[in-house]
Amino acid sequence: MAAHRCSHSALLLILCSLLVFIVADSDKATLTVDHHAPAVDNPQTVAETAEGAAAEQPAVQEERRWEATQVEEAPLVEAAAEREDPPAPEAVLQPSVPQPKDDFQEELVIRPLHSGDIYASFQFRTLWETDFMRGNKVSHYRLFPKSLGQVLSKFSVRELHISFTQGYWRTMQWGQPFLPSPPGAELWVWFQDSVTDVDATWKELTNVLSGIFCASLNFIDSTNTVQPSASFKPLGISNVTDHRFLRYATLPREIVCTENLTPWKKLLPCGSKAGLAVLLKSEKLFHSSFHSQAVHIRPVCQDWQCKTTSWELRQTLNVVFDLHTPGQGKREWSLFKMFSRTLTEACPLASSSKIYIDITDDPQGEQFEVSPATHLMSQAMVLGDRRTFSVYDLTQQITFGTVRSLNLLIRWKSSEGDMLRPLLHAERYVAGYGLQTGEIHTLMYNNHPYRSFPVLLLDSVPWYLRLYIHTLTVTSKGKDNKPSFIHYQPSKDRVRPHLLEMLVQLPPNSVTEVTVQFERALLKWTEYTPDANHGFYVGSSVISSLVPSIVAMDTNSTREQPLFSSFFPCKEESSYFMRVYTEPLLVNLPTPDFSxxxxxxxxxxxxxxxxxxxxxxxxxxxFQIEEPSPGLAKRLANIIRKMRGVPLL
Structure with a gap:
């Protein structure tokens, strides 16, 4: 009985303990609810705060887009830590990483020339909002070619400009090109100020580019590389004045062929499968009077305040077709006649795909007729002049019509009309006789009727032409024209070339002649080319100038405008930048008789x-003693004696 009473006592003690714990837990829960109650105690205040935040958000939406994600993450983590509950994988907000933005545009400009030729200029531009200058490693590439992105990052390149040209641009017959380039190969690069050994980086970069473009850029060395002190300013947003990080070189003998065009087309987002690139047929492009392809990489601004920067890759291809054959009695061309192909679609990755036909010289359609007709017209400031274009937008299906193919056709009605002479033009030639001395003559023409303007002349002469700089003369209209700036770096045999830069004022409607004498050096027999009697090439002279404009130029580089009119930055409304190249020189040197x-x-x-x-x-x-042969009688006797078995005589 006593045992039964003890068991009842123990049971009551356990029940009392459980009741005490339950009451304690309920009090703790009440305190917790009271502690969090002020957060939702006044819902009107919360609503007013949310409305005020929403009113301020649109003004700074772009700047605070990624900040809001990072701020909201901390309270969630702290609340999860207080509850000590394992968060579900779906409930955790990962920090958003802004993806780099890129854009691709393509254009084709067709200009009928007064000489009967056709000038076609392809423009492909890729913009990418990323930063290669801070050493960031970019692993994801969408539109920007990875091969060039790795080159920019590895060699700390700020700007890169490379061109391959076959033929010479005839300025007096064709006018000024949209993007000039010298015959052969040209390469000039601005490096970042973080590069310690510029020469070694330059040498390694030329070897890499030689492999990318299947060219002979590996022949660029110190003997044909110069460091300009005033020419070739950066075309991007960087205002660099330290020319130690600039290198310029040319290979005037470089031959351009299909091996250079194929890797160039592979850099395009759509390759040669869609868009305007389907017209780039090698057998047609190289069967032309002039062909030039180039790649330009530079940093540019995205807005007027330049708060956002992007890398611009611009691929250009210029070609001049000689389609007018005298005696046929008609002048006409079409896309199929030029490129053996027609257009069926735009590049799916392109945000803009347009064709421009220059009709400035024939606004009323009296000289030629364009078909199919288009109602889209556009005006642009090109080389200091206001030009009018007919526009075909390839992103619109109505452009291709019902046949799903676009084949532009122009028929000339009249051959009348004169071309305006370009305001700036230059020529160069070699004078003299014999194989010992000679003279280099450079002629610069200012065709403006009443305005003079300065030009910056750059000459890079190989070391085996030893310049006599004391014979340098500059004359305009028969009078001496003293340059306001001269920079000359003498050459070193087999080490570096001559570099001559001058700032010359060109009088209006005049011809300025620059003359310098030189002496030909005698090379070693191993330094001659296999065809030594063909001669040695000297690169083109480069003339840079701000030429007076006929109309007011647009100084807003971020405004929407065609690609062919927005390459060179314009900082003044009264002038525009122009770069002119002269012909390369072919000089004969004293050559031994290799026969x-x-x-x-x-x-x-x-x-x-x-x-x-x-x-x-x-x-x-x-030597052996030979016995004289016996006579006929003795030989007969020996034969008889041999038959009889008698010893021979």
Whole structure:
């Protein structure tokens, strides 16, 4: 009985303990609810705060887009830590990483020339909001080619400009091109100020670019590389004045062929499968009077305040077709006649795909007729002049019509009309006789009727043409024209070329002639090319100037405008930047008669063969005494004696 009473007591004690714990837990929960109650105690205040935040958000939406995500993450983590509950994987907000933005545009400009030729200029531009200058490693590439992105990052390149040109641009017949380039290969690069050894980086960069574009850029070395002090300013947003990080080189003998065009087309987002790039057929492009392809990379501004920057990759291809054959009685061209193909669609990755036809010289359609007709017209400031274009937008399906193919056709009605002479033009040639001395003449034409303007002349002359700088003369209209700035760096044999830069004022409607004498050096026999008698090429002179404009230029580089009119930055409304290249020079040097070694080798081998052969025969020949042969009677007697078995005589 006592045991039963003790068990009841123990049971009551356990029940009392459980009741105490339950009451304690309920009090703790009440305190917790009271602690969090002020957060939702006044819903009107919360609503007013949310409305005020929403009113302030649109003004700074772009600047605070990623900040809001990072601020909201901390309270969630703290609340989860207080509850000590494992958060569900779906409930955790990962910090948003802004993805780089890129854009691709393509354009084709067609200009009928007064000479009967057709000028076609392709423009492909890729913009990418990323930063290669801070050493950031970019691993994801969408539209921007990865090969060029790795080059910019590895070699700390700020700007890169490279061109391959076959033929010479005839300025007096064709006018000024949209983007000029010298014959052969041209390369100039601005490096970042973080590069310690610019020469070593330049050498390695040329070898890499040689492999990317299948060109002979590996032949660029110190003997054909210069460091300009005033020319080739950056075309991007960087205002760099330290020219130690600039290198410029040309290969005037470089031949452009399909091997250079194929890797160039592979850099495009759509390649040559869609868009305007389907017209780039090699057998048609290289069967032309002039062909030039280039790649330009630079940082540009996205807005007027330049708060956002992007990398711009601009691929250009200029070609001039000679389609007018005298005696046929008609002048007409079409896309199929030029490129053997028609257009069926735009590049799916392109935000803009347009074709411009220059009709400035024939606004009323009296000289030529364009078909199919278009109602879209556009005006642009090109090379200091206001030009009018017919526009075909390839992103609109109505452009292709019902046949799903676009083949533009122009028929000339009249051949009347004169081309305006370009305001700035230049020529260069070699004078003199013999193979010892000579003169280099550079002619610069200012065709403006009443305005003068300065030009910056850059000449890079190989070391084997030893310039006599004291013979330098500059004359305009028969009078001496003293340059306001001269920079000359003498050459070193087999180390570096001559570099001459001058700032010359060109009087209105005049011809300025720059003359300098030189002496030809005698090279070593191993330094001659395989076709030494063909001659040695000297790169083109480069003339840069701000030419007076006929109309007011647009200084807002971020405004929407065609690609062909927005390459060179314009900082003044009254002038525009122009760069002109002269012809390359072909100079003969004292060349030995390379047939003489062949003759000497043949003569030497003959003498050695005769002399050594006779001595060898005398030393190795064995002599034996030969008995005279017996007479006929004795031979008959021996035969008879042999038959009889008698000893021979």
């Amino acid at each position: 003489m070694p062949y003759n000497v080798i043949c003569l030497t081998c003959t003498v050695v063969a005769v002399g050594y052969g006779s001595l060898y025969n005398l030393l190795t020949r064995s």
